Amino acid sequence: MNAIIEARGVVKSFGQTPALRGACIAVGPGEIVAVMGPSGSGKSTLLHCLSGILVPDQGEAWFAGQRLDTLTETQRSEVRRDKFGFVFQSGQLVPELTAEENVALPLLLGGARRAAALAEARAWLGRLGLDGLGRRRSGELSGGQAQRVALARGMVGGPQVLFADEPTGSLDSVSGEMVMSLMTRAAREQGSTVILVTHDARVAAYADREVIVRDGTVGSLTGAAPSAGTAQSSEAAR
Amino acid sequence: MIRLGLRLAVSGGREAVVRLVIVAIAVGIGVGLLLTAVSAANAVNTQNDRYAWLDTSASSPSQTGSGGGHGGPAAPLRLLLTTDEFDGQTIYRADVAATGPDSPVPPGIPQDPGPGQYYISPALSALLRNAPADELADRYPGHQTGLIGQAGLPSPDSLVIVVGRSAAQMSHLPGATEVTSFNTTPPGSNGGVNRGDGLGAKGLDLVLSVVALALLLPVLIFIGTATRLSAARREQRFAAMRLVGATPRQVSLIAAVESAVAAAAGVAIGFGLFFVLRVPLAAIPFTSQPFFPAELSLSLPDILAVAVGVPAAAAVVARLALRRVNISPLGVTRRVTPAPPRAWRVLPLLAGLADLGFFAVHGEPASNSGQVLAFTTGFALIMIGLVIAGPWLTMTGARVLARRASRASTLIAARRLADDPRAAFRAVSGLVLALFIFTVAAALIATQDTKKVTPVDGAAAGNTLIDQFLTITDGGSATGSAPPPPATVLTRLRKIPGVQGVVEFQADPGLTITNPQLQIQGFPAAVVSCAQLAGVPGLGRCPAGAAAAKVPASLTDIGGGNLAEFTWPAADVPARRLDSLPLASLDVATNGSQPAIEQARTVLENAYPAGTGSPPHTLGEDTAAANGADNAFQQLADVVILTSLAIAGCTLAVSVAGGLADRKRPFSLLRLTGARLGMLRRVIVLESAVPLLAVAAVAIGTGFTASAMYATMEMRLSLVSPGAAYYILTSAGIVLALVLILATFPMLRRITGPETARTE
Numbered sequence: 001m002n003a004i005i006e007a008r009g010v011v012k013s014f015g016q017t018p019a020l021r022g023a024c025i026a027v028g029p030g031e032i033v034a035v036m037g038p039s040g041s042g043k044s045t046l047l048h049c050l051s052g053i054l055v056p057d058q059g060e061a062w063f064a065g066q067r068l069d070t071l072t073e074t075q076r077s078e079v080r081r082d083k084f085g086f087v088f089q090s091g092q093l094v095p096e097l098t099a100e101e102n103v104a105l106p107l108l109l110g111g112a113r114r115a116a117a118l119a120e121a122r123a124w125l126g127r128l129g130l131d132g133l134g135r136r137r138s139g140e141l142s143g144g145q146a147q148r149v150a151l152a153r154g155m156v157g158g159p160q161v162l163f164a165d166e167p168t169g170s171l172d173s174v175s176g177e178m179v180m181s182l183m184t185r186a187a188r189e190q191g192s193t194v195i196l197v198t199h200d201a202r203v204a205a206y207a208d209r210e211v212i213v214r215d216g217t218v219g220s221l222t223g224a225a226p227s228a229g230t231a232q233s234s235e236a237a238r
Numbered sequence: 239m240i241r242l243g244l245r246l247a248v249s250g251g252r253e254a255v256v257r258l259v260i261v262a263i264a265v266g267i268g269v270g271l272l273l274t275a276v277s278a279a280n281a282v283n284t285q286n287d288r289y290a291w292l293d294t295s296a297s298s299p300s301q302t303g304s305g306g307g308h309g310g311p312a313a314p315l316r317l318l319l320t321t322d323e324f325d326g327q328t329i330y331r332a333d334v335a336a337t338g339p340d341s342p343v344p345p346g347i348p349q350d351p352g353p354g355q356y357y358i359s360p361a362l363s364a365l366l367r368n369a370p371a372d373e374l375a376d377r378y379p380g381h382q383t384g385l386i387g388q389a390g391l392p393s394p395d396s397l398v399i400v401v402g403r404s405a406a407q408m409s410h411l412p413g414a415t416e417v418t419s420f421n422t423t424p425p426g427s428n429g430g431v432n433r434g435d436g437l438g439a440k441g442l443d444l445v446l447s448v449v450a451l452a453l454l455l456p457v458l459i460f461i462g463t464a465t466r467l468s469a470a471r472r473e474q475r476f477a478a479m480r481l482v483g484a485t486p487r488q489v490s491l492i493a494a495v496e497s498a499v500a501a502a503a504g505v506a507i508g509f510g511l512f513f514v515l516r517v518p519l520a521a522i523p524f525t526s527q528p529f530f531p532a533e534l535s536l537s538l539p540d541i542l543a544v545a546v547g548v549p550a551a552a553a554v555v556a557r558l559a560l561r562r563v564n565i566s567p568l569g570v571t572r573r574v575t576p577a578p579p580r581a582w583r584v585l586p587l588l589a590g591l592a593d594l595g596f597f598a599v600h601g602e603p604a605s606n607s608g609q610v611l612a613f614t615t616g617f618a619l620i621m622i623g624l625v626i627a628g629p630w631l632t633m634t635g636a637r638v639l640a641r642r643a644s645r646a647s648t649l650i651a652a653r654r655l656a657d658d659p660r661a662a663f664r665a666v667s668g669l670v671l672a673l674f675i676f677t678v679a680a681a682l683i684a685t686q687d688t689k690k691v692t693p694v695d696g697a698a699a700g701n702t703l704i705d706q707f708l709t710i711t712d713g714g715s716a717t718g719s720a721p722p723p724p725a726t727v728l729t730r731l732r733k734i735p736g737v738q739g740v741v742e743f744q745a746d747p748g749l750t751i752t753n754p755q756l757q758i759q760g761f762p763a764a765v766v767s768c769a770q771l772a773g774v775p776g777l778g779r780c781p782a783g784a785a786a787a788k789v790p791a792s793l794t795d796i797g798g799g800n801l802a803e804f805t806w807p808a809a810d811v812p813a814r815r816l817d818s819l820p821l822a823s824l825d826v827a828t829n830g831s832q833p834a835i836e837q838a839r840t841v842l843e844n845a846y847p848a849g850t851g852s853p854p855h856t857l858g859e860d861t862a863a864a865n866g867a868d869n870a871f872q873q874l875a876d877v878v879i880l881t882s883l884a885i886a887g888c889t890l891a892v893s894v895a896g897g898l899a900d901r902k903r904p905f906s907l908l909r910l911t912g913a914r915l916g917m918l919r920r921v922i923v924l925e926s927a928v929p930l931l932a933v934a935a936v937a938i939g940t941g942f943t944a945s946a947m948y949a950t951m952e953m954r955l956s957l958v959s960p961g962a963a964y965y966i967l968t969s970a971g972i973v974l975a976l977v978l979i980l981a982t983f984p985m986l987r988r989i990t991g992p993e994t995a996r997t998e
Contacts, residue, residue: 053481053567074485080567081483092482094475096246096254106482108242153482 243495265504313338346390
């Protein structure tokens with residue numbers, strides 16, 4: 001498998017507290033991988049290192065044949081903007097912006113014209129069932145709606161990798177199911193890789209493969225090489 | 239990015255707009271004060287320049303021809319500049335006689351008045367119209383030929399008259415000189431004529447520097463507090479942007495645009511505030527004289543510096559501040575406890591005290607500019623030092639509180655204070671500075687009050703008009719005299735209703751007097767007839783059986799005491815010799831009524847024309863003039879104290895409300911878990927009260943220490959404790975601060991309701 005994103009022996013500590021102790025993971029193009037583990041195991045830290053949000057203390061983070069951890073802050077920001085998408089548990093929407101402006105934000109940051117960026121954003125909102133909510137601010141949306149806006153924003157730039165950290169953590173089961181269905185469908189349509197951090201087995205079941213992080217190291221739990229068939233059967237099983 | 243920044247600044251929802259408005263108001267107040275301070279400095283300079291021509295003498299420097307000047311030497315102008323009084327106001331009088339068509343002309347009038355004519359300021363013209371002629375108009379020979387324009391008037395209330403004379407008349411006026419031009423800038427460092435009222439240029443420089451500092455620093459803190467409003471929300475927003483790929487540069491550009499927009503709105507408010515307040519401000523006699531409103535003006539560089547500089551500075555500061563915060567894509571989710579403040583933070587405060595202490599021990603710098611630099615540096619270091627040391631003092635207080643905490647509210651408040659003492663102190667920093675300023679002002683004014691001229695006289699002597707022809711030189715000798723008054727003058731004086739007696743003091747060169755109670759030793763003495771003195775009991779009495787007595791030659795140059803109770807030593811001067819001695823002063827005892835004093839003054843001025851000694855004045859007027867500067871200081875101090883307290887109150891209210899808004903979620907969660915509202919209220923009060931009380935104690939102590947050092951070196955006095963009003967007002971200020979905190983309680987109840995805990 002040619003990995004599109006990879007961590008090699010990543011070590012990361014916060015002060016005296018180690019979070020990752022030589023974590024290794026490789027994820028192929030179009031693959032949906034669920035990263036599971038108990039609280040404090042380091043799964044979110046692994047996602048942050050893989051996405052260039054954090055720089056490992058030791059080890060390497062690679063994306064599409066390029067080392068991420070040696071890039072400057074600005075270069076990593078540009079990679080996040082142009083190649084990655086993000087859906088976090090909460091707090092990732094800009095409260096002062098409307099839903100459509102939030103979705104258009106990565107495009108605007110990349111230099112797209114406002115009208116074009118908003119048109120693209122509206123299209124994505126429509127695809128995710130949020131027609132008519134584009135002018136609302138995040139405080140005027142339900143949790144599930146806000147999470148779908150975040151998903152639209154994550155997908156609007158056509159990311160090669162979508163990072164999702166407990167994307168249904170603050171949602172009820174119905175909303176969570178809807179968000180996960182939309183996310184996996186959109187990712188597969190775009191051919192995006194998804195790295196999904198969750199502690200919820202039902203969410204993890206949407207993935208092609210599951211890995212488990214325990215005490216800062218990654219172990220394989222289930223899964224096979226990515227294929228449309230596996231994914232489909234996985235979803236069919238639900 | 240600029241467009242996105244603009245979008246976020248002006249239409250980012252209610253919270254963003256409220257933030258924009260509060261920041262704009264804070265910046266507006268700051269800019270308004272800044273513009274007022276700059277324009278006031280300009281106006282003071284213009285006013286001093288306008289006094290310059292009234293200080294022209296034959297050898298004056300910095301003269302510019304305002305008449306003649308057609309290439310060749312101008313025909314000189316015979317000139318005598320004197321001052322006069324009416325109802326406690328100073329009248330500036332110029333007697334002039336042109337010697338040719340190109341003789342210099344005083345500013346503000348088209349030509350030199352001829353004999354029998356005079357030009358007059360509008361204020362004096364109004365006074366002449368309203369006052370009886372025998373009280374004022376009769377002092378000026380001739381008729382009004384025109385008004386003096388603004389160019390010749392220091393102030394709209396200035397009482398100025400330019401009296402035309404013939405050359406022959408001028409030759410009889412003692413002290414008249416010939417000039418070829420008028421001063422356009424004040425000679426020397428004293429900044430203008432010895433006006434005898436208001437603040438001197440040296441005092442003004444220093445006072446304006448301290449006032450600017452005392453006002454601008456609280457305003458800067460207010461602006462800083464306002465810009466940090468919703469800081470948590472902004473950090474969350476910037477973190478979200480960083481997460482989706484905004485580079486640090488893009489985020490800092492957006493922050494800079496937001497700040498610049500708020501600052502630009504603030505600049506507009508500031509200019510509006512300045513222009514609205516300009517006219518009423520011009521009427522406040524900061525220099526003991528109001529300004530012409532047009533002179534509270536700004537130069538083009540002033541306007542450009544503020545209009546461009548403030549938004550630019552706001553943008554730069556926003557970028558720098560954000561660089562320091564270094565918002566990561568995870569933003570507030572991985573907030574790291576800031577490093578605790580270190581003890582070095584008290585060093586600037588100690589450096590300020592050391593600066594003042596050094597000059598207190600070694601003496602103040604000789605030059606005016608050196609003194610201004612020394613004092614403003616010291617006070618600036620102390621004020622900035624208080625702001626820098628505040629977080630460390632807050633943390634120290636919080637740690638003490640945490641060790642003793644037995645209730646949940648105390649523990650939460652103490653831990654939060656210890657965790658981020660900078661934020662906690664920021665809320666009260668304006669108030670702490672205001673307390674420092676108040677303490678310094680109150681202590682120095684109380685000390686200055688001990689220097690106030692105490693009436694030398696008792697009421698009777700205070701109402702005695704003294705026309706003194708003899709002056710005491712720096713060497714302590716007496717010089718000058720006048721011929722005895724004609725009988726007609728004495729008759730006219732005695733006929734004035736309210737005049738109780740007239741007494742002539744005769745100059746007797748070489749005669750001295752010593753009196754410990756009046757603080758004089760070997761002081762030049764004059765001789766007075768005991769028969770005359772008996773008619774004016776307010777000036778003391780003769781020993782029994784004496785024909786003449788020895789009295790101080792100048793009653794205005796001696797210490798305090800009730801003259802009516804003095805028995806002067808007998809003078810061994812035969813009556814015949816007494817009559818032959820020249821006149822040292824002619825004193826007219828009145829009942830204190832204005833008509834009596836002014837009518838007597840008019841008679842005396844006509845009897846002894848301008849230039850013969852000093853103009854007639856009462857001892858009461860002398861006392862009032864000497865204390866005029868103190869009253870101006872007091873007025874200025876009141877303005878500074880009230881303004882800085884008001885700004886500090888705004889800072890506290892905005893800061894506490896902003897802190898509540900930022901923590902509404904944790905507080906609402908605490909309430910959900912059963913915490914009572916009362917407990918949260920105690921947390922809020924403690925969070926503000928601890929830094930307020932801890933640093934206020936230091937500020938007040940530092941204020942007294944700095945004042946004591948300033949009093950020692952500049953005023954040559956020991957510090958005096960301010961009166962009860964200071965302690966009452968200080969306590970009231972602190973109580974008011976606590977009330978302001980209590981005023982946020984309804985907001986606490988509203989924003990910590992269960993609905994706030996809803997996940998976004």
